[in-house]
Amino acid sequence: MTCTTCRTPVHTQFASPGLVEAIVEGGLDPVEDPRWPESGATSPAEYARWAGHLCGMTCLRMALGTGAPSLFALRDGALKYDAYTEDADGVIRGLVYAPFARYVSEVHGLDAVVHRDLSAAGILELLDEGRRVTASVHYGIRHPERPAPGRGGHLVLLTSRTADGSGVHFHNPSGTTAATRAAALPLPVFERFFAGRGVSLPGAPASDA
Known part of the structure; x- marks a missing residue:
């Protein structure tokens, strides 16, 4: 699926978009997702353990456009850069911004910039510069x-900004409907969920139209 207001593909962090709501709000075990092999995971168990942590990799996959590697291939690359870590007890930590930005820049050739103190107005400035922003928000x-x-x-x-300039378009890896996967909100509403940090990336190439 491709957003009608931009050139960036829309992907979900779970392989079956139609099951996202059941997984994130209905308690469905991701191991039951029949499309798990499309993620690049090696097994249903690996997919179920990791998919809920891969919103950042899904954002990267969307930013890379058509022909991007699979979700778990991107995860494997990020692991090599310590953008994700695992505790001794198996707890997954991340996404860690600085190593993520290095990974994106060195492996995928995108000029990734970490923004640790980013205002809502700053988001608009980055969008106006033609950049896209992977932004930290609450899943709500x-x-x-x-x-x-x-x-x-x-x-x-x-x-991008919305047509009237007062809001933002964004793609949500855990959106439960088409309207929440490729969404638009007034900036003050978006700001209620926004943690004030993120990573900016170059805009979509024309070939992704």
């Missing part, structure tokens, strides 16, 4: 009509 952003439960912990890819 898929329900913007509800109070924000917090800020941060999930990553979405901001692609």
Whole structure:
């Protein structure tokens, strides 16, 4: 699927877009996702263990455009750069921004810049410069009509301003519907979920139209 307002593909961090809601809100075990092999995972168990942590890799996959590596191939590359780590007890940590940016720049040739103190206005400036922004938000952003439960912990890819200039278009790897996977929100609403940090990337090439 491709966003109608930009040239950036829309992907989900779970292989079956139609099962995202059941997985993230209904308690469905990802091991039941029949399309798990499309992720590049080596087994249903590996897919189920990791997919919920790969919002950042999904953002990268969208940013890379058509022909991007599989989700787990990107994860494997990020692991080599310590953008993800695993504790002795198996707890997965990440995405860690600095090594992620090095990975993206050195392996995929994208000028990735870490922004540790990023305002909502700063997001608009980056978008106006033609960049896209992987931004830290609360996953509750898929329900913007509800109070924000917090800020941060999930990553979405901001692609452009809205037509009136007052809001942002973004792609949400854990969006439960087409409208929440390729979404648009007024900036003050987006800001309620935004943690004030992210990684900016170059804009989409014309070949991704």
